Structure formats: structure tokens, C-alpha cells
Amino acid sequence: MKAPHFADYLAVFVDVVRAGSFSAAARDRAVTPSAIVRQINTLEQELGVPLLIRSTRSLTMTDAGQSLFERAKRLLDDLADAHAEVSAFHGLVAGTLRVACFPTFGKRYVLPVLAKLQAEYPSLKVELDLNEKLGDPVLERLDVVIRMGELPDSTLIAAKLAPLNRVLAASPAYLGRKGVPSDVAELAGHRLLDKLHRADLLGWSDVLGRPAAEVSNDPVAFRSDDFEALRGAAIAGMGVTFLPTWVVGPDIKAGVLTRIPLAGEPWNARPSGIYLLRSVPLPSAKVRAFVEALRAFINAPPIWEP
Template sequence: MSQARTMENLEVFVDTVRAGSFSAVARRRGVAVSSVARQIDALEEELKASLFTRSTRALRPTDAGKLLFSRAVKILSDLADARSEVVSFEAAVEGVLRVSCLPTFGRRYVVPCLAQMFHTHPGLSVELDLTERIADPTTERLDLAIRFGHLPDSTLISTKLAEQTYVVCAAPDYLARHGALHSLDELENHRLIDKRRSQSPLGWREVLGDDLLQYGHCVFESDDFEAQRQAALAGAGIVRLPDWVVGHDIGRGELVALHPEGMPPAEMTGIHLVRALRRPSARLKAFVTALSDHVGRPASWQRAMQRQLP
């Protein structure tokens, strides 16, 4: 049997395992049920193994079928990736784009740049995974993961989208009620908003360590940046967040950037676009361009903070 015919039969086999019946695969492919059955028979003959246990009520993969399915899914996926790389420079911007990033960044910057893309490229669709965990483009079949801070050494390909730093800030109303923060020694008189300790060392603990409680009263903890931002805007306390979360609020005067004496200098790190494939697809290149234009250089949150009134 030719390699091309074997690959075609493997595709039919994978579809059949997922669908659970010959008839469902036949309807989707627009062929007769007997045609699907013949392709499965041919694959079983080639491999000298039964791949399904067949009855009038059910079609279930055998142990050999389960093993072949796990291998075939990877083979077909790798083949699709290879094809994507080969045609990426000439391909149309269409198909499914899979992206992962932090929830707040996704809602604030990724989603708004998609509307024009969908208008310009009607064949494009996007699956956006909003998650706090570090997603792996290789194992999770992602086109792109957006990562923040320092990148560990890896075989992944990264492009810097923008820079970020952490900012200490509070609402004017909070400062009017509790007083300004001139030094870290004054934190004991203030209410703090922080990232949940169980989730990450970021936030106040990144600079104050586990002795946070000796500096001030932590009134609100959340693993979500947006929730911390909303609490700060409501005047609940002082927060330490990335500038891309609060930069526009500071620019509008809704939050005030604080620079207490004794605070370690804020480190500038990167926001990186990370991918596994060496050659980006046309849809990925279009998305990166759209997101870069939306964020701007310098980034929109940095420009907003520079416009803050004294």
C-alpha cells in the first residue's frame, strides 16, 4: 500500500475513533459508509491487527486500536504543522489561531485587537485560553503563548512585544483618608491589596518577602490582576501591579503612582510572544502585527503614565 493511501486511512481511522461510528465519518466526509469500512479494513490488513471491536450497538477500539490512535494523532498533527510551515509565507490568513495569556492582559489588549482582524480576515477564528498558568505551545498545540517577566532558556522562539514594570499605587480617595505613603516604614499605617500567596510570589511579597504582615494590614488578596485593580480603584488600599494593568488609570488620575523611600527599584522586564514553530503561519503573523499595533511603541500604558498630571 502506498504511503499516501496509508496516511489517508490513518485520518479515517482517527476520525472513526473520535466519532464512534462509520456512519458519522461517512456523513462528514461525504462518502458511503462502505467506503469508510473498506479503508479501516485495509489498514487492519496492512497492520495485521484488529483495530475495532464491532457490534450492532457499538464500535470500540481494541488495545491495538488505542495504541495506534495515540500515535496517529501525533503523526497527523506533526504532518499538519509541517505543511503549515511550508506554506506559511503564501497562505491566506484563515483557520484557527490558538493563543494563551493572562486573563487581564487578554481582556484588556488581545480581545480589542481581534475585531478588526475578523473584519479583514473573515476566514480566521481564534481560541483564546485565559489562564494564570504558564502554557506550553509545544505540548498544548498553541500557535502562541504570551509570557511575562524573565524567560527561562528553552527551544521556544520568542519576540518581545513590550516592556513591563511594577507600580505601587492607590486611589486619590484612599490617600485622602489614610494619608500619603512616603516610606516603607509608613506601611504599617496602611491597608494593602496583594496577590494570593498560594498562587505566586508576585505583588508585595516579591519586595517585602514573607514578613508582609509586619509592614501593613492586607485587606484583600486575589490571584486576578483585574480584581486587585478594581479593589484599588474602589479605595480599598494600596496595590503593587504591573504598569500594563494600572497605567491607563494612573494617566487618567484615577490611581496615583507612589514612590515610597526604601522600596527596591522597579525592575524592567519583558512581555514576550512565544511560539514553537520556527516559521510563523500567515494567521500568526497577522495577529502579531495587529497586537503590536494595538499595544504600540512605547506601549500605550507607558504613554498614558507619562501624561499623568503632577
């Protein structure tokens, strides 16, 4: 291999495939698309085979490109893991910290921690992926993924950050008009607030025995995929919401929302939590610093619990 920057070109190639285009990869790397194209061309020339089939609408890997992509991902991930483990011994909080979590949780609880960390460690850079479809730490080279609920079997390393409790809540004004439901049958007659997509993500089945949309009289009065919108709808008196305490707990404490402790909330008896997931066995100094700062900010019991 004659090119002196083979590993760099491999990383660019992997980023192009993951991003789906030269321009998207260029934006991620803060360079021009022409610079990305030149590096891919150099890599193809040195290897002597085409790696990508270009069209006006998309990029498609050749068989050689597919083979290289699979091997390059593993090589680059191994290099990143080795760098992280070695850096951990030195205790240097630097480099890029990549975190993924739910948008509302990230804005409320993660962003303040990251801001404090960067003020303390100026060499630390951050990529915060706020997405309900949470990324894979291995495939997307994420340092930490924050997931909620019951964890499936996985090779990832999980650490519990906090318990995950869900509550029924509505505004005092709404309950003053409609009354406080005393059982599931009465609740089904109320106006309910639910997610718009991803069937029963809030877990209404744990309360009603079925998704809210499948209740015979279709009691769902408002749908949105945004936690803040669902919270806002409840505060505005639009109906009863079923949300985690990290979303509505502060509002219940402030008296803006009223908790409806239906049947003793049996759904909270199931093992569930908020977890920090990583793929590297030995966390780097930047990951350790982030986890410690996040735990300190959230506290135990969590600051949001009513």
C-alpha cells in the same frame, strides 16, 4: 490500514484523551458525542486492540492507547507545523489561530486586535484561551502564548512585545486618609491587596522582602485572583495594590489611581517583559498578521504606560 480517514480518527482520539471525555471532545469539535464514539470504535476495530477503558466517571487509556497517543501527538503536531510553514510561503491568513494569555490582558488588548483581524480576513477563525495557567504551545497546539515576567530556559521561540513594569498604586481618597508611604516599613503598615491563590504571584516579595501574607501584622485586607477585581478594589479605596502598568497604567494617567514611587521602584530594573512564544520556527501568515497587528495596537512605548 483499511479506514480512509486514519489521520482524522487519530486526531479525534488525541482530542478525546486531552479533553478527558467523549462529550468534552464533542463540544470542542461541535459534533455529537455519538459521532466521536463511532470514530473511536472504528479506530479500535481497524487496529484490533482497545485504546480506551470506558467507565461512567472517566476514560483511561490502555497500554496500546498510551503508546498510540504519544506517537499520534507527534505525528499530528508535525502535520500542523508542515501546514503552517507551507501556508506561510503562500501568505494566506486563514485557518484557526490559537492564542493563550492572561484573561485581563486578553480582554483588553488581544480581543480588539482579533476582532480587527477577522474583519480583514473573513476566513480566519480564532480560539482564545484566557487562563492564568498558560498553556504549552507544543502540547496544546497553540500558535501563540503570551507570557509575562522572566522567561525560563526553553526551546520555544520568544519575541518581546513590551516591557513589564509593576507599580504600587492606591486611590487618592485612600492616600488622603492613610497617608503616602515613604518607605517599606510604612508600606507594611498599610492595607494591601493581594492574590488569593498561587503564592506571591504579584511579587510583593520584590517590594517587602517577603510575600505580603508573611508580613508580621498580616496587612493584606483584600484578596482576589482577578486582576480587574484587584484594580477595582484599589479604585474603591480598599488599599494599596501592586500591579503591572498594563492593568493600572490607564487609571494612573486618568488620575483615578495615584502611583507610589517607593525607593525609585528598583524591582523594575530587573529584566522582565511581555513575550510572545511560539514553537514553530517559521511563523505562519496568520501568526505574522496577528503579531504585527498586536504590536501596532499596543504601540511603543505601550499605550498603558503612565
